Amino acid sequence: MSEIQGNPLARKFTVLSLIKFAFPSMVMMLFMGFYTIVDTIFVARFVDTNALSSINIVCPIINLIVGLGTMLATGGSAVVAKKMGNGKAEEARSNFTLIIVTGAAIGLIITVVGLIFSDEIIWGLGASEILFPYCRDYLTVQLIFVVGNIMQVLYQNLFVTAGKPTLGLVLAVLAGIANIVLDYVFIVLLQMGIQGAAIGTGVGYTIPTLIGTIFFLTGKSELHFCMPKMDVSVLLKSCSNGASEMVSQCSIAVTTFLFNATMMRLLGEDGVAAITVVIYSQFLLTTLYIGFSMGTAPVISYNFGSGSVKQLKKTVHTCLCFIAGISIFVFLFSLFGGENIARIFAENNQNVFEITKTGFSIFSFSFLFSGCNIFASALFTALSNGKVSATISFLRTFGFITIFLLALPKFLKVTGIWLAIPVAELLTFMLTVYLILKYRKHYGYL
Secondary structure, eight states: OHHHHTOGGGSOOOHHHHHHHHHHHHHHHHHHHHHHHHHHHHHHHHTOHHHHHHHHHHHHHHHHHHHHHHHHHHHHHHHHHHHHHTTOHHHHHHHHHHHHHHHHHHHHHHHHHHHHTHHHHHHHTTOOTTTHHHHHHHHHHHHHTHHHHHHHHHHHHHHHHTTOHHHHHHHHHHHHHHHHHHHIIIIIISOOHHHHHHHHHHHHHHHHHHHHHHHHHHTOSSSOOOOOOOOHHHHHHHHHHTHHHHHHHHHHHHHHHHHHHHHHHHHHHHHHHHHHHHHHHHHHHHHHHHHHHHHHHHHHHHHHHHTOHHHHHHHHHHHHHHHHHHHHHHHHHHHHHHHHHHHHHHTTOHHHHHHHHHHHHHHGGGHHHHHHHHHHHHHHHHTTOHHHHHHHHHIIIIIHHHHHHHHHHHHHTHHHHHHHHHHHHHHHHHHHHHHHHHTHHHHOOO
């Protein structure tokens, strides 16, 4: 038990100390979102909007890759943190190592299969003749860096579980700076086009992967690499716990495909470019929710595993209040800053600018509800209730959106596309409130 007593997750968090503990994850995710969106800004301004459209065409494949990594990371983090809370430090290290090795193996398989069938994948995603060359250049490079992509997602979550959230933040910042600098070098100076953007992103994946691997090999933290014991039940439990995150990314992949297809039909390549701007901006703005949820989830898991009901209740109450405040801030920022965001991307294409500006004025309302939905999904994952977590994620990222995306454009045309996500988030929010109240006595978090 002496090992566990030194774990940062074991201390009694106050409101300020909890926010401080989650802050590195929030900044890390915000920075990740920032340097991700920088890719699209460079592509839009220094290549063209068709190249921007092509990024969104192949985005579903990236979503699936990130989904696999996030499923293992969040689900595995809950398993590892709970065992640490139960005083099973050695078993937690073995499970941690097994999860990392499994993630690397999955990445290698995806790289090989993806490169063999890349052309078929691109056509299947709905690329036009104009967009196909851009898509091929971008996806080929992304597939080469799949292992790095999955590993950096794993480490970002597990640094928090290891009680080292600041290290994850530092590595995210380093990766982001490298990506931005390389975007400028490859796209602007060397004129490598969209392929240069993909290489810059790939190097961004590699930095936290290499340094994270070295860190966990040194054994300087309670959580470090060891000779893993093969335990299929741990992998299944991790996948089950993290199913909501995989469901979320798979759903985003499908809905992105539907957005692209509908926009291509109604407005052509410019419509796809506009939806690309909004989707990437959405990712940037929701990183505050995701980062906070990621940073507090291990604390929730630990308190749940150790049976500290009072601390669990205080933690969840603080989280809900914080999410409510951030939701209002993000909504107002998006509503009043949407035009400026559109101009950053589409300064050289007036048609894309007008489409995007109109979209933001409607889409912004989704941020009022998405924060609570994202946190609730992470909450139930942390409590090892993967079914409820997956239900929330499935409905907000696929079920409701798909219904409205297929139905609303038939009556409202492009306006229906912009309304699909806000309406889906609102309905999910109503369900989320019901589920939180329903399980409050079972888990004792309220």
